[in-house]
Amino acid sequence: MKKSILIIDDDEDLAAITADLLKNYDYLVTIAHDGEEAYSLLGSNKYHLILLDINLPRETGFTFCRELRKVSSVPIIFASARTSEDDRITGFDIGGDDYLPKPYSLKELLSRVNALMRRTYGFGEEEKIYHIGDIEIRTSARMVLRKGEQIMLSLKEYDLLSFMAEHRNVALSKEKLLNEVWGTYCEVEVSTVAVHIRWLREKLESDPSTPVYIKTIWGVGYCLSDQGR
Numbered sequence: 477m478k479k480s481i482l483i484i485d486d487d488e489d490l491a492a493i494t495a496d497l498l499k500n501y502d503y504l505v506t507i508a509h510d511g512e513e514a515y516s517l518l519g520s521n522k523y524h525l526i527l528l529d530i531n532l533p534r535e536t537g538f539t540f541c542r543e544l545r546k547v548s549s550v551p552i553i554f555a556s557a558r559t560s561e562d563d564r565i566t567g568f569d570i571g572g573d574d575y576l577p578k579p580y581s582l583k584e585l586l587s588r589v590n591a592l593m594r595r596t597y598g599f600g601e602e603e604k605i606y607h608i609g610d611i612e613i614r615t616s617a618r619m620v621l622r623k624g625e626q627i628m629l630s631l632k633e634y635d636l637l638s639f640m641a642e643h644r645n646v647a648l649s650k651e652k653l654l655n656e657v658w659g660t661y662c663e664v665e666v667s668t669v670a671v672h673i674r675w676l677r678e679k680l681e682s683d684p685s686t687p688v689y690i691k692t693i694w695g696v697g698y699c700l701s702d703q704g705r
Contacts, residue, residue, distance in 0.1 A: 479593060480504040480522065484514045484540070485529040485555070490578075494527070497582045498589065509533075511540045523550055525592060527585075528572075530556040530563065538566060545571040551592050555580060581658055583635045587618075606641040608689055608702045611680055613641050620680075627679050632657065636672050637680075640690070640700035649697040673698055 481498055485491040486509045495505040506521070508514035510533045517523075526544075530537035541552055552574075554567040559577040567575045574588055606613040612621040618634055620627045629637065635657045640648065650669045658664055677684040691699045 478502055478504045479524040479597070480506070481525045481527060481589070482514065482517060482521075482523040483507045483527045484509075484511070484532065484537070485527070486510060486532055487529070494582065494585065497586060501586060501590075503589075511535045514540065518544070518548075524597065525551045525553065525589060527553050527555055527589075530554060530558050530567075538570060541567075541572060542570050551596050553588060553592065555585070579658075581632075581635060581656075583639060583657055584631070606644070608641065608644065608700060611689065613638060622680060629676075629679065633672055633676055633679075636669075637676055637700070640698070644700045644702050647693040647696045647699045651697075653697065669697075 481503050483491050483495055483505060485494075485507070488509065491507045491509070495507055498505045506517060506523070508517055512534065514526075528537045528541060532540065537554060537556065541554075544550070544552070552572045554572045554575045555578060556563070556575075557578040564575045573592055576585060576588060604615040606615075610623045613619075614621075615638065618638075620629055620634065620637065636653065639653065639656055650666045653669045654664070654666050658668070673690060674684070677687050677690055680689060681687045689701060691701050693699050
């Protein structure tokens with residue numbers, strides 16, 4: 477049975493992009509642009525998770541969450557540009573289950589949605605294990621091994637490597653990687669991709685100056701090759 481997600485966000489473009497991603501991973505997604513519309517939808521539909529913005533027209537996401545918690549325990553992920561410690565604490569104190577700052581990576585959003593679904597319903601994506609030469613990537617544990625030894629990666633390094641593993645042997649532009657890993661509305665420079673590629677090579681390649689796994693495709697971007705040995 478497919479799980480249903482309600483996105484409550486007055487940013488129509490971001491809501492649509494997020495909905496498209498979640499639909500691609502077999503979720504049923506509905507969008508509401510304010511609290512009034514969301515209350516109406518909740519009155520006639522069942523949702524397994526709510527992705528909730530804080531800055532909504534007429535009432536805040538905090539107010540909406542407080543009212544909803546009087547009658548429902550549906551999991552809630554706050555997604556907001558308000559990133560102060562006080563706002564995050566308030567979000568958790570009033571019943572939020574997770575808090576994701578904007579701009580967010582769509583991959584990180586998907587990971588958090590899947591994790592919260594698993595915790596709540598015992599459901600989620602099956603474990604995927606990618607083998608790229610001596611490198612092993614375990615998606616459920618977000619773990620990377622090289623010759624059996626764990627390699628410690630930062631969040632973005634892992635997300636970048638995981639996305640490339642899903643699209644191995646495909647030339648990916650820097651712009652594509654930036655949008656998918658850092659988020660469509662991120663404010664970082666495209667050169668950030670090259671920096672993270674360099675860091676990954678230093679951790680994964682025997683000779684980072686002559687990479688056999690993460691190859692540069694001149695004029696395009698990068699490719700993770702499973703032919704590397």
